[in-house]
Amino acid sequence: xxxxxxxxxxxxxxxxxxxxxxxxxxxxxxxxxxxxxxxxxxxxxxxxxxxxxxxxxxxxxxxxxxxxxxxxxxxxxxxxxxxxxxxxxxxxxxxxxxxxxxxxxxxxxxxxxxxxxxxxxxxxxxxxxxxxxxxxxxxxxxxxxxxxxxxxxxxxxxxxxxxxxxxxxxxxxxxxxxxxxxxxxxxxxxxxxxxxxxxxxxxxxxxxxxxxxxxxxxxxxxxxxxxxxxxxxxxxxxxxxxxxxxxxxxxxxxxxxxxxxxxxxxxxxxxxxxxxxxxxxxxxxxxxxxxxxxxxxxxxxxxxxxxxxxxxxxxxxxxxxxxxxxxxxxxxxxxxxxxxxxxxxxxxxxxxxxxxxxxxxxxxxxxxxxxxxxx
Numbered sequence: 233x234x235x236x237x238x239x240x241x242x243x244x245x246x247x248x249x250x251x252x253x254x255x256x257x258x259x260x261x262x263x264x265x266x267x268x269x270x271x272x273x274x275x276x277x278x279x280x281x282x283x284x285x286x287x288x289x290x291x292x293x294x295x296x297x298x299x300x301x302x303x304x305x306x307x308x309x310x311x312x313x314x315x316x317x318x319x320x321x322x323x324x325x326x327x328x329x330x331x332x333x334x335x336x337x338x339x340x341x342x343x344x345x346x347x348x349x350x351x352x353x354x355x356x357x358x359x360x361x362x363x364x365x366x367x368x369x370x371x372x373x374x375x376x377x378x379x380x381x382x383x384x385x386x387x388x389x390x391x392x393x394x395x396x397x398x399x400x401x402x403x404x405x406x407x408x409x410x411x412x413x414x415x416x417x418x419x420x421x422x423x424x425x426x427x428x429x430x431x432x433x434x435x436x437x438x439x440x441x442x443x444x445x446x447x448x449x450x451x452x453x454x455x456x457x458x459x460x461x462x463x464x465x466x467x468x469x470x471x472x473x474x475x476x477x478x479x480x481x482x483x484x485x486x487x488x489x490x491x492x493x494x495x496x497x498x499x500x501x502x503x504x505x506x507x508x509x510x511x512x513x514x515x516x517x518x519x520x521x522x523x524x525x526x527x528x529x530x531x532x533x534x535x536x537x538x539x540x541x542x543x544x545x546x547x548x549x550x551x552x553x554x555x556x557x558x559x560x561x562x563x564x565x566x567x568x569x570x571x572x573x574x575x576x577x578x579x580x581x582x583x584x585x586x587x588x589x590x591x592x593x594x595x596x597x598x599x600x601x602x603x604x605x606x607x
Contacts, residue, residue, distance in 0.1 A: 253310035378406035535559030560605030
């Protein structure tokens with residue numbers, strides 16, 4: 233952490249005591265009994281109470297926010313704010329760059345800058361982030377990766393996102409949501425460009441979860457263990473360029489799943505349970521450049537899959553235990569191919585099961601397919 237962050241991000245500066253510690257604590261309207269701590273102004277000490285485990289109104293966190301998981305957190309916030317480090321830091325110009333981003337002259341190698349809130353070590357409480365979001369307006373980026381946020385935090389997160397219409401980057405991966413992301417999670421975030429919900433324990437997405445993300449260019453939902461996507465899951469994401477659905481348990485790739493995604497340039501569907509793909513799966517993806525299909529139990533692949541992807545540059549279909557070969561004319565329409573990776577396919581002919589680099593290598597592959605490929 234920089235010297236500025238060490239001196240400027242103490243709770244004395246980012247969260248005045250009057251905001252959180254001097255309010256009456258609320259048990260809440262529900263029936264649970266969760267041990268929490270609150271600051272008692274009359275004695276200037278932190279005392280334990282039993283919280284009912286829900287909010288009063290969905291807007292004010294925990295009824296009020298005089299509510300801490302541990303005594304240490306309470307004492308840090310309310311008794312030592314001059315030295316207590318906030319777990320969330322606001323940056324007026326935070327650098328972030330992603331694949332496919334339009335970087336203007338002068339942005340530098342580290343990409344554009346955004347008004348951002350970055351949080352670390354929240355330990356399953358979203359309170360610090362809530363407080364920071366109330367103090368700063370026009371936030372363009374949030375980084376909540378690896379904070380152990382769970383299903384109990386999702387309602388608060390939804391309410392915070394509702395008040396961030398300028399949000400462009402949302403990094404939510406590495407948490408423990410363990411639930412469906414519903415259709416209202418991002419309904420006020422139509423300016424969002426980059427969304428990472430990887431390794432977040434998401435069990436499924438509502439069929440309309442992404443319907444408001446009409447400007448989205450990058451979506452990563454990898455490493456969630458999901459097993460289904462609806463046929464129109466991405467149909468309103470017309471600008472999406474990068475899609476990562478790898479490391480899930482998907483078995484069925486719907487024929488119209490990518491029908492609206494004409495600007496798609498990169499797709500990673502590796503490490504799933506796909507056995508085949510629809511004939512015209514990439515029919516509308518003329519700008520597609522990179523396709524990763526590794527470690528799937530492919531049984532067969534249709535010859536027409538890549539017939540419309542004339543800009544295709546890189547294809548990877550490695551370590552697929554059931555794939556015996558490829559159609560003879562599999563890459564006939566892909567004159568811009570520079571790299572095809574087929575190594576580790578145990579049931580393939582040895583002449584075919586290897587990696588082909590450069591245009592000359594791909595030409596050699598096409599010759600091999602002409603001899604060894606099936607019709």
